[in-house]
Amino acid sequence: MPPGREFSMQVGLSRRGASASSAAVLIAIIAGLMVLYILFLPGAEREQLLFGDGNINGGYGSSQNGQRGIFTQYGSVLIFKDTPGTLRLQKGTISEHNIPSTTVYTRVQTQPIKSVSSAVIKNGVFAKQRLVITFPAERKGMSNMLLNFNVQRAGNTPLRVLLNGRQVFEWPVPVGSSPPIPLPVDSLIDGENTLVIEAGDVGLAFWKSNTFYLYNIQVTADVLDTMNAAAAQSFSITEQELGGMETAQLQFVPDCDPKKAGRLTVSLNERLIQLADNTTQAVPNLLFTGVPDCGVLFKVDVPREALGKENRLFFSADGQYILDRIKLIVKLKQNDYPVYYFNIPKDMYDLVDQGRGQVRLTMTFTDYRNVKTGEVVVNGFVQSFSTKDYVYQAVLDPGILTPGPNTVQIAPHVDKLDIAELKIELV
Numbered sequence: 001m002p003p004g005r006e007f008s009m010q011v012g013l014s015r016r017g018a019s020a021s022s023a024a025v026l027i028a029i030i031a032g033l034m035v036l037y038i039l040f041l042p043g044a045e046r047e048q049l050l051f052g053d054g055n056i057n058g059g060y061g062s063s064q065n066g067q068r069g070i071f072t073q074y075g076s077v078l079i080f081k082d083t084p085g086t087l088r089l090q091k092g093t094i095s096e097h098n099i100p101s102t103t104v105y106t107r108v109q110t111q112p113i114k115s116v117s118s119a120v121i122k123n124g125v126f127a128k129q130r131l132v133i134t135f136p137a138e139r140k141g142m143s144n145m146l147l148n149f150n151v152q153r154a155g156n157t158p159l160r161v162l163l164n165g166r167q168v169f170e171w172p173v174p175v176g177s178s179p180p181i182p183l184p185v186d187s188l189i190d191g192e193n194t195l196v197i198e199a200g201d202v203g204l205a206f207w208k209s210n211t212f213y214l215y216n217i218q219v220t221a222d223v224l225d226t227m228n229a230a231a232a233q234s235f236s237i238t239e240q241e242l243g244g245m246e247t248a249q250l251q252f253v254p255d256c257d258p259k260k261a262g263r264l265t266v267s268l269n270e271r272l273i274q275l276a277d278n279t280t281q282a283v284p285n286l287l288f289t290g291v292p293d294c295g296v297l298f299k300v301d302v303p304r305e306a307l308g309k310e311n312r313l314f315f316s317a318d319g320q321y322i323l324d325r326i327k328l329i330v331k332l333k334q335n336d337y338p339v340y341y342f343n344i345p346k347d348m349y350d351l352v353d354q355g356r357g358q359v360r361l362t363m364t365f366t367d368y369r370n371v372k373t374g375e376v377v378v379n380g381f382v383q384s385f386s387t388k389d390y391v392y393q394a395v396l397d398p399g400i401l402t403p404g405p406n407t408v409q410i411a412p413h414v415d416k417l418d419i420a421e422l423k424i425e426l427v
Contacts, residue, residue, distance in 0.1 A: 076360075076425040076426060076427040077348075077425060077426040078423070078424075078425055079342050079343070079344065079359070079424040079425060079426060080340065080341075080342035080408075080422075080423065080424040081421065081422070081423045081424075082340055082421075082422050083419070083420060083421055083422070084338065084340075084410060084419040084422050085418070085419065086416060086417070086418050086419075087337060087374075087410060087411075087412045087416075087417045087418075087419065088240070088412070088415065088416055088417075089412050089413065089414060089415050089416070089417075090332075090337075093246075093331060093332045093333075093334055094329065094330070094331055094332070095237075095241055095329070095330040095331075095332060096327050096328070096329050096330075097235050097237060097327060097328040097329075097330070098326070098327050099233050099235050099313065099326040099327060099328065100233055100326070101322065101323060101324045101325070101326060102231040102233055102315060102322075102323050102326070103228065103231070103321070103322050103323070104228060104229060104230060104231050104264075104315045104316060104317040104320075104321050104323065105228055105229065105317060105319065105320035105321060106224055106225060106226050106228075106229045106262070106317060106318055106319065106320070107224075107225050107320065108143070108222045108223065108224055108225070109222070109223055109225050110144075110220055110221070110222050110223075111220065111221065111222075111223045112218050112219070112220050113135045113136070113137070113145070113219045113220060113221050114133055114134075114135035114195075114218070114219040115217070115218045115219075116131065116133060116217040116218075117215065117216070117217075118213070118214065118215040118216075118217070119131040119197070119214050119215075119217060120211065120212070120213055120214075121155070121159070121197060121198060121199050121211065121212035121213075121214060122199060122210065122211045122212075123155075123157065123198060123199035123200065123201060123202065123210045124202060124210055124211075125202075130196055130197060130198035130199075131196070131197040131198075131214070131217070132194065132195070132196050133194070133195040133196075133197070133217070133219065134192055134193065134194050134195075135192075135193055135195065135219050136191065136192060136193070137188045137189070137190065137191070137193050137221070138190055139185055139188050139189075139190055140190075141223060141224045141226075142185075142188075142221040142222065142223055142224075143185065143221065143222045144182075144221060144222040145182070145183040145185065145188065145219065145220070145221040145222075146180040146181065146182060146183065146219070146220050146221070147161060147169075147180065147181040147183055147195065147197075147217075147218075147219055148178070148180050148181075148216070148217070148218045148219075148220060149178055149214045149215070149216060149217040149218070150176065150177050150178065150214065150215050150216045151173050151174065151175050151176060151177075151178055151212065151213070151214060152175065152213035152214070152215055153175065153211065153212060153213035154172070154173055154174055154175050154212060155199050155200075155210040155211050155212045156202070156210055157172075157199055157200035157201065157202055157210050158170045158171050158172050158173075158199075158200040159171065159172070159173045159197065159198075159199060159200070159212060160197070160198050160199070160200055161181055161195070161196070161197055162195070162196040162198070163183050163184070163187045163188070163193065163194075163195055164187055164188070164189060164193055164194055165194075166187050168181070168182075168183060168184060168187060169181045170200065173212070183195070183219070195219065197214070197217075199211070199212055229316055229317055229318070230314065230315065230316040230317075231314075231315050231316075232312050232313065232314050232315075233312070233313045233315075233326065234310070234311065234312050234313075235311050235313065235328065236309055236310050236311065237307065237309060237311070237328070237330065238309070239309060241330050241332065242307065242308075242309065244332040244333050245304055245307075245330055245331070245332060245333070246331045246332060246333045247301065247330075247331045248301070248302040248303075248304065248307060248328060248329070248330050248331070249299055249300070249301055249302060249328070249329045249331075250266070250268075250287060250299070250300050250301075250302050250313075250326075250327075250328055250329075251297060251298065251299050251325070251326070251327050251328075251329060252297075252298055252323045252324065252325060252326040252327070253295065253296070253297055253298065253323070253324045253325045254292045254293070254294055254295070254296075254298060254321050254322075254323055254324075255294070255295065255321070255322040255323070255324050256294040256295075256319065256320060256321045256322070257294065257320065258294050260319050260320045261291055261292075261294055261319040261320070261321065262291065262317060262318030262319030262320075263289060263290065263291060263317065263318045263319070264288070264289070264290065264291065264292055264315070264316075264317045264318075264319070264321060265286070265288070265289040265314075265315070265316045265317070266286075266287045266288040266289070266300065266313070266314070266315055267284035267285055267286050267287060267313075267314045268284075268285045268287055268302060268306050268307070268311060268312070268313055268314070269284070269285055269306055269307070269308065269311055269312060270282040270283060270284050270285065271283060271284075271285055271305075271306070284314060285303070285306040287300050287302065287306075288300045291319075297325075302328065313326075337409055337410060337411050337412075338409070339407050339408075339409045340407065340408050340409070340422065341405055341406070341407055342405075342406050342407075342408065342424050343404060343405055343406070344359070344401060344402070344403055344404065344406060344426075345403070345404075346403040346404070348426060349398075349401065349402070349403035349404075350403075352398050352401070352426070353398050357426050357427065358395050358396075358426070358427050359395065359396040359398070359401060359424065359425070359426060359427075360393060360394070360395050360396070360424070360425050360426075360427050361376060361378075361393065361394050361395075361396055361408070361422075361423070361424050362391060362392070362393045362421075362422075362423040362424075362425070363385075363391070363392045363393075363410070363419055363421070363422055363423075364390065364391050364419070364420045364421040364423075365389075365390060365391070365392070365417075365418060365419060365420065366418040366419075366420050367418055368388070368389070368390040369388075370388070370414075371386060371387070371388050371414075372385070372386070372387055372388070372392070372412075372414065372417060373385065373386040373412070373413040373414055374410060374411055374412040374413045374414070374417060375410070375411040375413070376394065376408065376409075376410060377407075377408070377409040377410075377411060378396055378400055378401070378406065378407070378408050378409075379400050379401070379402065379406055379407055380407075381397075381400040384413075396424075408422070408424065410422065
């Protein structure tokens with residue numbers, strides 16, 4: 001080969017090598033710039049650029065604010081979030097408060113009203129002596145008032161008895177125990193009464209002795225004893241019951257003898273009323289007054305405004321009663337636990353149904369010391385939980401979910417359940 005041609009071929013090969021090397025450097029620079037561009041993109045846009053919007057490596061979903069994002073291994077999509085706060089266990093709509101039995105009665109007892117040990121009663125020409133007795137009385141509370149005495153010596157004339165100036169007895173009395181002399185109620189006055197015992201006139205037989213020796217002189221009456229006519233019982237109810245009260249009813253069984261059963265009055269606490277002079281006065285909240293049936297369960301409704309956290313129940317009677325099985329029955333309003341709603345779009349639901357994602361429920365508690373138990377109810381399906389952890393998570397079965405609206409409800413099994421956050425995500 002001629003020398004000149006060999007040189008020409010070497011020069012051409014050198015130029016082509018330099019061009020290829022320059023192209024490789026250019027491609028490397030462009031690739032580096034693309035990598036830097038991708039690295040500096042926002043995360044969602046970078047993932048969308050790299051993985052598309054529906055390939056086999058992942059899917060997309062709608063978050064609560066309507067944005068779309070990946071919910072597989074590249075992140076999660078928030079479906080729902082709320083703060084339930086404190087949930088309290090509803091133990092039933094009926095609450096019973098048992099109140100101790102009590103006895104109220106009034107009884108009539110024969111009591112001495114006035115007593116005088118002895119007295120001399122005379123009525124003659126030269127001497128007159130009578131016995132004056134004063135005693136208190138109340139016509140409403142007394143009955144069957146009697147004058148009793150024994151006669152040691154009897155005069156020759158009748159013995160006369162005057163009550164408040166009205167003659168109520170004049171008759172001869174023998175030696176010994178005299179029959180009781182009734183003192184008419186209509187001759188009594190409320191307050192101080194005067195009883196006079198004197199001997200009758202001897203008439204023309206002035207020489208006759210007309211002297212009575214009396215001893216154990218006593219005025220007695222059947223008195224109404226009201227010492228145990230009233231009784232009170234205390235009980236308390238919770239603030240939760242007061243707030244959720246629908247109705248309240250007082251029940252008891254009056255154990256009594258129909259022959260001795262008088263008027264029974266039942267009242268609860270007191271209320272203030274305004275008088276004509278703009279002053280206030282406390283009066284009892286009257287629940288019942290009348291004669292109940294002996295041995296039959298008695299029921300009376302109690303107004304909500306008559307009740308407080310601390311209560312006093314009053315009974316008073318004119319007869320004799322043993323009040324047994326006393327209880328206040330409170331019916332509470334039906335207050336269901338709150339229901340939360342969340343939405344799963346159809347395209348998201350299809351991906352979850354195909355096993356390409358999961359719906360996860362998360363509860364965050366404020367109490368990390370005690371065991372939290374309860375139920376998660378999703379679309380009517382119940383899943384129980386029991387945990388001492390700060391956070392509880394559960395994957396929801398796609399079979400209980402529906403495309404579109406869904407519901408979730410938390411029902412505690414403990415007295416108090418504090419939930420700081422309830423969250424549902426697509427993961």
